[in-house]
Amino acid sequence: MNTPTLLGLCAAVLVGLGLYGLIVSPHPLRKIMAFNVMGNGIFLVCAVIARRGAGAGMGGDPVPQALLITALVVAFAASALAVALVLRLFEETGSTSLTAQAAAPQPAVAEGEV
Amino acid sequence: MPTSVPVDLTTTGGLLLVFAVLLPFVGLMLGFVLGGRRAQQVAWATIGLGVVLVAAIAHQLWVSGDALVYLLGGWAPPLGVTLRADGLSVCMMVLVMVVVIGIGVYANGDFGTPDGMREKRGALTFWLLLLAVWGSLNLVFVSGDVFTLYVALELLTFAGVPLVSLDGRGETLQAALRYLIYALAGSMFYLLGVFLLYGAYGTLDIALLAQRVGAEPVAWGAAALMTAGLLAKTALFPLHLWLPPAHAGAPAAASALLSALVIKGAWFLVVRLWVDVFPGVVTLPSAQLLGALGAAAILVGNVVALRQARLKLLIAYSTVAQIGYLFLMFPLVAGLDAAQMNSASAVTGGLLQAVSHATAKAAMFMAAGLIYATLGHDRTADLRGAGRALPMTMAAFALAGASLIGLPPSGGFLAKWLLLSAAIATAQWWWVAVMLVGGLLTSAYVFMVVVRAMAPPALGWVPKVQVPRYQQGAVLALALCSFLLGLAALLPFDVAQIGRGVLLSSGAR
Amino acid sequence: MTEALTLALVGLLMALAVWTLVARDTFAAVAGFVPYGLLLTLAWLQLRAVDVAMTEAAIGAGLTGVLLIAAASRLRSTEAPAWAERPGVLTRVLAAIVSAAVAAAVGAGVLLLPDPAPTLAPAVAQNIASTGVGNPITAVLMSFRAMDTLLEAIVLLLGLVGIWSLAPDRFWGGRPGPAPTEDPNGILGYLARVLPPIGIVVGVYILWVGADHPGGKFQGATVLAAMWLLVMLAGLSDAPAVDRRWVRIALAGGPAVFIAIGLLGAGVAGAFLGYPEGLAKPLIVVVEAALLPSLAVTLALLLAGPPRREGGGK
Numbered sequence A: 001m002n003t004p005t006l007l008g009l010c011a012a013v014l015v016g017l018g019l020y021g022l023i024v025s026p027h028p029l030r031k032i033m034a035f036n037v038m039g040n041g042i043f044l045v046c047a048v049i050a051r052r053g054a055g056a057g058m059g060g061d062p063v064p065q066a067l068l069i070t071a072l073v074v075a076f077a078a079s080a081l082a083v084a085l086v087l088r089l090f091e092e093t094g095s096t097s098l099t100a101q102a103a104a105p106q107p108a109v110a111e112g113e114v
Numbered sequence B: 001m002p003t004s005v006p007v008d009l010t011t012t013g014g015l016l017l018v019f020a021v022l023l024p025f026v027g028l029m030l031g032f033v034l035g036g037r038r039a040q041q042v043a044w045a046t047i048g049l050g051v052v053l054v055a056a057i058a059h060q061l062w063v064s065g066d067a068l069v070y071l072l073g074g075w076a077p078p079l080g081v082t083l084r085a086d087g088l089s090v091c092m093m094v095l096v097m098v099v100v101i102g103i104g105v106y107a108n109g110d111f112g113t114p115d116g117m118r119e120k121r122g123a124l125t126f127w128l129l130l131l132a133v134w135g136s137l138n139l140v141f142v143s144g145d146v147f148t149l150y151v152a153l154e155l156l157t158f159a160g161v162p163l164v165s166l167d168g169r170g171e172t173l174q175a176a177l178r179y180l181i182y183a184l185a186g187s188m189f190y191l192l193g194v195f196l197l198y199g200a201y202g203t204l205d206i207a208l209l210a211q212r213v214g215a216e217p218v219a220w221g222a223a224a225l226m227t228a229g230l231l232a233k234t235a236l237f238p239l240h241l242w243l244p245p246a247h248a249g250a251p252a253a254a255s256a257l258l259s260a261l262v263i264k265g266a267w268f269l270v271v272r273l274w275v276d277v278f279p280g281v282v283t284l285p286s287a288q289l290l291g292a293l294g295a296a297a298i299l300v301g302n303v304v305a306l307r308q309a310r311l312k313l314l315i316a317y318s319t320v321a322q323i324g325y326l327f328l329m330f331p332l333v334a335g336l337d338a339a340q341m342n343s344a345s346a347v348t349g350g351l352l353q354a355v356s357h358a359t360a361k362a363a364m365f366m367a368a369g370l371i372y373a374t375l376g377h378d379r380t381a382d383l384r385g386a387g388r389a390l391p392m393t394m395a396a397f398a399l400a401g402a403s404l405i406g407l408p409p410s411g412g413f414l415a416k417w418l419l420l421s422a423a424i425a426t427a428q429w430w431w432v433a434v435m436l437v438g439g440l441l442t443s444a445y446v447f448m449v450v451v452r453a454m455a456p457p458a459l460g461w462v463p464k465v466q467v468p469r470y471q472q473g474a475v476l477a478l479a480l481c482s483f484l485l486g487l488a489a490l491l492p493f494d495v496a497q498i499g500r501g502v503l504l505s506s507g508a509r
Numbered sequence C: 001m002t003e004a005l006t007l008a009l010v011g012l013l014m015a016l017a018v019w020t021l022v023a024r025d026t027f028a029a030v031a032g033f034v035p036y037g038l039l040l041t042l043a044w045l046q047l048r049a050v051d052v053a054m055t056e057a058a059i060g061a062g063l064t065g066v067l068l069i070a071a072a073s074r075l076r077s078t079e080a081p082a083w084a085e086r087p088g089v090l091t092r093v094l095a096a097i098v099s100a101a102v103a104a105a106v107g108a109g110v111l112l113l114p115d116p117a118p119t120l121a122p123a124v125a126q127n128i129a130s131t132g133v134g135n136p137i138t139a140v141l142m143s144f145r146a147m148d149t150l151l152e153a154i155v156l157l158l159g160l161v162g163i164w165s166l167a168p169d170r171f172w173g174g175r176p177g178p179a180p181t182e183d184p185n186g187i188l189g190y191l192a193r194v195l196p197p198i199g200i201v202v203g204v205y206i207l208w209v210g211a212d213h214p215g216g217k218f219q220g221a222t223v224l225a226a227m228w229l230l231v232m233l234a235g236l237s238d239a240p241a242v243d244r245r246w247v248r249i250a251l252a253g254g255p256a257v258f259i260a261i262g263l264l265g266a267g268v269a270g271a272f273l274g275y276p277e278g279l280a281k282p283l284i285v286v287v288e289a290a291l292l293p294s295l296a297v298t299l300a301l302l303l304a305g306p307p308r309r310e311g312g313g314k
Helices: A003-024 A028-052 A062-093 B015-034 B038-064 B087-110 B121-142 B146-164 B170-201 B206-212 B217-234 B243-249 B252-277 B284-306 B311-338 B344-375 B391-405 B411-425 B429-454 B469-490 B501-506 C002-022 C026-046 C050-074 C076-084 C089-111 C121-131 C136-144 C146-164 C187-209 C217-233 C245-268 C280-304
Strands: B068-071 B082-085 C307-309
Touching (some): A003 A028, A003 C026, A028 A062, A028 C026, A028 C089, A062 B146, A062 C146, A062 C280, B015 B068, B015 C146, B015 C245, B038 B068, B038 B087, B082 B087, B087 B121, B087 B252, B087 B344, B121 B146, B121 B252, B121 C146, B146 B243, B170 B206, B170 B243, B170 C089, B217 B252, B217 B284, B217 C089, B243 B252, B252 B344, B284 B311, B284 B429, B311 B344, B311 B411, B311 B429, B391 B411, B391 B429, B411 B429, B411 B469, C002 C026, C026 C050, C050 C076, C050 C217, C136 C280, C146 C280, C187 C217
Antiparallel strands (some): B068 B082
């Protein structure tokens, strides 16, 4: 079993672990971490594909590697937005629980409406 | 230049597609820099230019009778990225334009920056995110590359999530976070499918993938993963749990944007993938599974909607149900293909369902916003007086409801007619039953709301706020669009099929 | 030999991933997440993806780690209530089944990938000369698939707008992050005075060298953002208020220049984001130079979060 295949299988395990954590963890910050673990697993799959596409004097296919860089940056932005939401939720309500609150959500009063 | 596949040369007017994608984002950046109430003015200027642009694209499509294609950077696939607009894309772009204008007119009342304040957070955010949703959807409709579509999905998520928590209350922040987690998980699954497709076939271009994809395990895996991810983003049963609190908690104009437009992006991608990339890969049983989930959504969504105590939650659950109709088209398309019949009518039926639902649901949410402003609450048990105070709005609600139920001459009627014909033609009677039951349940809660609203108010009751006529006018205009869409049956051609013959003929069958 | 290294790497990665999952304390889990990211950098290197390794070290392990650590330290009091909300056995079993199925599908996908693998490396090698850059990944990012890079810059800006929109109304236009309380003459202040000049040179160098060797604007921008964050953390400079015109121009400037050059290409070279003959390298340098400060400011502000205090007068 060569390196790319081994890392590819490792990636599969990471995806499974991340997905499990995403579904099961009650704390949103843990969910965000699990999302990152799952994302890294998926990125590993792409890097394995890039390595298998080595040729023409390059160590790996540059197109999937370029896609990876884009995806890494976008995943960071997503994590930043998610963390900002968690922190604001904590500031507003004192808790980070995602289960339905006691009262159903009231419709918002849009600006300009009384 | 690398040698190009004949179907991928830039066509005349292809540059318009680039403008269609970038114009909203240029407006976003300009509005962001100028800030304050100028953001609203920039948004309207951008919308004005956008109307001209969409008209030009539609005209070009009509004149050339073929899809518009643009090679970005001059590089042809598989190395480069293309933009491709066929009849399906252009119809959706026109839909988004119409709904954005309607929501924009309505939002002039809710999200104007008051005098004396330099910049208001809610107003600035709304106008910037309106432009962002519009631009992301345009990208979803015209992108010809599956990875660019991933970036488009992320753009759509980043534009939609802050709309949910626009008012900053605890419940909406929670709903936004739940939405974000579902949406991000969905994007990751989609991305995984994209990588597997590249690993197996060496290209990310939709047209080339259509040629190269075969019925093998890697393709099945990729199709399953991508579809699962997109189902989470379009809130199809059983992944719909994030939608009702998110759409009901947002301000009315934002709810309209989310329910009418944002979730259509992911649905459009499922259509694009299943009908254009994977037709030879997806089997009839898997299409039936998708249809079964749609049927479950219709039944569960409508039944739960009937039990809602608040109007906005009722409308949100109605959205969950109507999304189910959008997925009934898949077993019908697969069935028609399997029977060697033309599946174009089923695709057009799905498209019409999307268009009529978008306009009707936008009108409904905005009507609910006006009712809330007038009554001070939106409890479905106490709607009396709303009809007297807001006659135009209640008429609009009734017309929109008629379209959702499927009464002629509405777009909903024509859509269900096409889907029913397809179901009968392929002897899939169970979908006929589902659609009829769904229509009955929808009519139950639409009538309930309208009848209660038409009841006379208590003596001496006055509306809390006098809502401006133009807001009611915008709501009525959108509802009429949905209600009169059935007249499209009079058109002598099938707009949705323009430019799709190329992909169909090169698809693996 | 590399097999043994890879095996060790895989073992550690999976152990750390499990740790982030099962660790009782969220802060401890985050503490495991950062070395996990750094180990992934080694994994990218094992797969000969050097540019990706740099991006992972900078953004995946570095910035994401900072983000999570800062959040975990503020959310300590939510540990106990969250632990009480753990789902029941049925949910965990179902989740385990679904996760195992997905993992199996991914594993099968990896094993069933075709051999020889389809690749675009020869196509890139054939066409790279016209782009004027030597690093094939930069060529893909800035020429062949430049649209994705442009859209990515817009995604970052949009994410920042979304984060800012979360601020309470009373703090709109204010400054993100906590008020600076650090002693400007302490050790952090000392580092914040010594490191940034070096960091700026390193960041710009990484950008410059990315044209022909591993590197590029994302990695360089992260170094610059880190330097600015260090200065803000040390209290030597306060976070900017979000309604300042210069902040907004700095954020939107990069993508704006990118679009402008793209339109120039549409006029002169016949295709949007195409480069005229012979002018490819200079134009790419201009775009990257414009994007670098925009990206640095965006990344730093994404970490800083929504405005949390008054911004003071304009």
